[in-house]
Amino acid sequence: MPSPPRSDRLRRGLLAVLVAASVAVPVSGAARPETVPAPAPSAAAPLRSADPAALAGRYAASRADIGAAERAARGHGDHVRAASLHTMGTSARRFLTFDGRDGGRSAEVFGDLARAERIAVLVPGAGIDLDHYWRLRNGSRALLRELGGRSAVVAWLGYRTPRTVSSDALTPARAAEAAPGLDAFVRELERLKPTARTTLLCHSYGSVVCARAAHGLRVADIVLYGSPGTGFPDAAALRTGATVWAGRARDDWIAGVPHIRLRLPFLELGFGPDPAGPGFGARIFAAGDGGHSDYLRPGSEPLRNMARIVAGTAGSVQLPGGHRA
Structure with missing residues (x-):
């Protein structure tokens, strides 16, 4: 009996993943504690x-919102969340925005935004919320150290990220919400820092978010790394004046995700072509041999290359095969 065409096998594989995720999420979710309540943020x-x-005024207002969320978490009996919020609310931390509701929304600044000549906005993928925020924070700090002075990194947790193993991670619905x-956040940065060189760094599902927001944003570069796809057929379809970069580490499991896009009557599945593939049209940078969570690991090849992109020194970016851009 002949094997089914490759496209059919990919479709079946994606549907199998969807079914598995749809079953797994309710079961695992049942064992989770209910969502930790938090008050609405103040109207800054x-x-x-x-x-x-x-x-400083904005940071102080956000600090007060974090304190209110900490008290609500402690009153709810979630002392782990309360301890995490207590750390986030110290005077050394700088949040432009904070909302503790529904998993959490925030935008934290690393570095001196007032004097920054180059700004990196990190957009995370699935599985990042207040309880796992340390991953985004660690990557932001590593990037700032690599960039050096006159730089700022903004960790933008501005949306309800899907769980890593979930049906939501297979559709663009959360990206459409985000x-x-x-778009509004980057435009505000542009208004506040019109001469700064701004770059979007978009990890995993975050690349779907960035692709949706790309049109019309005045950013220098959009970097898609560890991406499952963008929901667009190629870089030109993003309709952006930014240089689009893509990278994928050799041991990243995301390479096994079927790069297809299915439009069903009530659902859209998959994100289409691989941005790191030859037909997408992005500039490819060397992303090393790490895994899906290793791109911003201190001292790593992808971290160095993304810092060079943010700094505007594209000619020094390492390409696959050891060449330079």
Whole structure:
């Protein structure tokens, strides 16, 4: 009996993953504690400038919101969440926004935003929320160290990320919800820092979010790494003036995700072509031999290359095969 065509096998594989995820998520979710309550954030006045005094006022307002969320978590009996929020609310931390509800939303600044000449906005993928925020924080700090002075990194946890193993991680629905918020945030940065060189760094499902928001954003580069696809057929379809980069580490399990896109009557599955593939049209950078969570590991090849992209020194970016851009 002849084997089914490759496209049919890919479709069946993706549907099998969807069914498994749809079964696994309710079962695993049943054992989880209920969502930790938090009050709505205060209505902060719009930032008029990025001077130190204005930023200090915004950081203080967000610190108060974090404190309120900590008290709510402690009252709810979730002392792990409360301890995490207590750390986030120290005077050394700088949050432009914070909302503790529904898994958490935040935008934390690393470095001196007031004096930054180059800004990296990190957009995380699935599985990042307040309880797993340390992953995003660690990567942000590593990137800032690699960049050096006159730089700022913003960890943008501005949307309800899907769980890593879930049906939501196979559809663009969460990305569609997130894109307007990312668009608004980047435009605010542009207004506050019009001469700064801004780059979007988009990991995994975050690359789907960035692709949805790309059109019209005045950023220098959009970096898609560890991506399952973007929901678009190629880089030109993003309709962006930014340089689109892509990288995937050799041991990243995301390489096994079927790069197809299915439109069903009530659902869209998959994200289409691989941005790191030859037909997508992105500039490819060397991403080393790490795994899916290793791109911002201190001292790693992808971290060095992404820092070079953020810095605007594209000619020094290492390409696959040891060549330079």
